[in-house]
Amino acid sequence: MANTSTHINVHNLDMAYGSFVVQRDLNFEIKRGEVFIIMGDSGCGKSTLLRHMIGLNTPARGEILYDGENFWEALPRAREAMMRRFGVLYQSGALWSSMTLAENVALPIEAYTDLSPDEIREVVSLKLALVGLAGFEEFYPSEISGGMQKRAGLARAMALDPEILFFDEPSAGLDPISSRRLDDLILELRDSLGSTVVVVTHELASIFAIGDNSIFLDAEVRTMVASGNPKQLLADPPTPKIREFLSRGEL
Amino acid sequence: MEHNINLESEISTHPYEVRLSRPTEDTLLVQLSGNWTLGKGLPSSGEVEQALETGQRVQRVIFDTQGVTDWDTSLLPFLKKIMELCDHHAIQVEEDGLPQGVRRLLQLAMAVPAKDTGGVSKPAGFLARIGNATIGIAEPGAEMLSFIGDTFLVFLKLLRGRARFRRSDLTLLIYECGAQALPIVTLISFLIGVILAFVGAVQLKQFGAEIYVANLVGIAMTREMGPMMTAIVLAGRSGAAFAAQLGTMTVNEEVDAFKTMGFEPMEFLVLPRLLALTLMMPPLALYADFLGILGGAVVAKGLDVSFMQYFEQTRQALSPKHFALGLIKSAIYGVLVAIAGCLRGIKSGRSASAVGSAVTSAVVTGIVFIIVASAITTVIYEVIGV
Secondary structure, three states, rough: OOOOOOOEEEEEEEEOOEEEEEEEEEEEEEEOOOOEEEEEOOOHHHHHHHHHOOOOOOOOOEEEEEOOOEEEOOHHHHHHHHOEEEEEEEEOOOOOOOOOOOHHHHHHHHHHOOOHHHHHHHHHHHHHOOOOOOOOOOOOHOOOHHHHHHHHHHHHHHHOOOOOEEEOOOOOOOOOHHHHHHHHHHHHHHHHHHEEEEEOOOOHHHHHHHEEEEEEEEEEOOOOEEEEHHHHHHHHHHHHHHHHHOOOOOO | OEEEEEEEOOOOOOOOOEEEEOOOOEEEEEEEEEEEOOHHOOOOOOHHHHHHHHOOOOEEEEEEEEEEEEOOHHHHHHHHHHHHHHHHHOEEEEHHHHHHHHHHHHHHHOOOOOOOOOOOOOOOOOOHHHHHHHHHHHHHHHHHHHHHHHHHHHHHHHHOOOOOOOHHHHHHHHHHHHHHHHHHHHHHHHHHHHHHHHHHHHHHHHHOOOHHHHHHHHHHHHHHHHHHHHHHHHHHEEEEEEEEHHHHHOOOOOOHHHHOOOOOHHHHHHHHHHHHHHHHHHHHHHHHHHHHHHHHHHHHHOOOOOOHHHHHHHHHHOOHHHHHHHHHHHHHHHHHHHHHHHHHHOOOOOOOHHHHHHHHHHHHHHHHHHHHHHHHHHHHHHHHHO
């Protein structure tokens, strides 16, 4: 984390589905190597923001910059190159169900590197071992548990050593212990790979355990109402709603 | 002034009863008694509402529920309606007379005012619906055109050798679309041959020209029926399967995962399916042609036309041109069925029922495409005289 330059910059972002505005005037920056939390109440547009950042939804207005490069104004090829620096872990894991875990992890490696099949097999085994799934190479996603699917999804997201890892509700549907293990894994990866991590979550335990910085999206006023380190936000909440959110309503 | 309403339903043994009275000029006393359970139906609050809205102005509503022996959800909508009406008319409600549990449930139900989500809107008027439907017609058309355009672009990419997809996917799809379809194609095309022969035989027999059944079956199968029946079978088999696969992948975010990893779904998912179906349709159609002719021969045998005679007659009637024209059609059907299946799958919504309608729509679109394309190509063949 020696380099604390700005990695991602979101500028005046408006998000909308048709004429329905989800969030407006979002402004924040994410520093290289930090764990950045996007939190907010249900339906506030957290996941929608993530979808905008990874290129699945087009902004209604505003810019998203990666290392100063405008994502949505880039030419398709340049944008694809930027996307290759992302790794995304979807809420459901989103493993390709017709492929084994090894094939899931291998596919991006096959497509974007010149490694031989044997080398790929070795890399895949390593990635699966990193998430504690050594030996599950030949299993299909439907044959393993939800927690394992998430971890396999993480292995796939890490396949190309991404600069930025995006997590959509990583702890959703996980028991507290698996959820804690996933948090530890996220921190471990950040520390060892130096990746920037963006996490969408409303899991308080995770927010405090891993978050370096955060923004809070409000569903009522449809914009971000606070940003900063989650622990500081709890110590000095800017609005009653944030205090209520971060203290689980126990005032 | 006192009236007594007995809301007892016929099946009920313990009636629920509402009794309205006015202890003072501006106070309405609602006395409830009996058994208020869902099994007895949902009581109407109409009488109370009428009492509140007509006659002398009521300032205060009080309740007496001493006589209620049992209650569940059926009591709540009744009271909620009264409360909302009182709220609307600024009438004071005293809940003291209600059971503790009822009061707490009512508080919960009224705590969060209904949000104006625009979800429960009044059904649009007749003209508005016609207008919306007319505007809506253009949308799927535009969607389809842009999909066909995208398909063409990835096809060009394939020709330049730049398309990326897993070769193993293509092999598997070819096996699923081709070899696995053989039994059903065998059955259908043999029977179509039999049916054509029967229909023809009845007419031709009148002229003693049974032998020409061979011409009829041979030409009909190779030029039209072989390719068309194969295409319809594959629209039901493979077109539906494509829509279901791609729709489920959309629901599971698998398509999103492809996109964010830089794999274009058109290239990675649609192209192998398009290739598999387009490659497999002509050989299957050719196979169907022969099975249909065989079906005709079996019927002709019953008309005392020997197999040898029948096949000799067929050989004279058919030239490679007839097969070629049919196979061109079948390749076109292959492209269309694959496009219909993939389009519906990729555009599927994110729910189980959306995948269901994507599959239905894929089969319907596929069959419509086949019939329309068949008509157009037949007219073109006729015009250019082949």
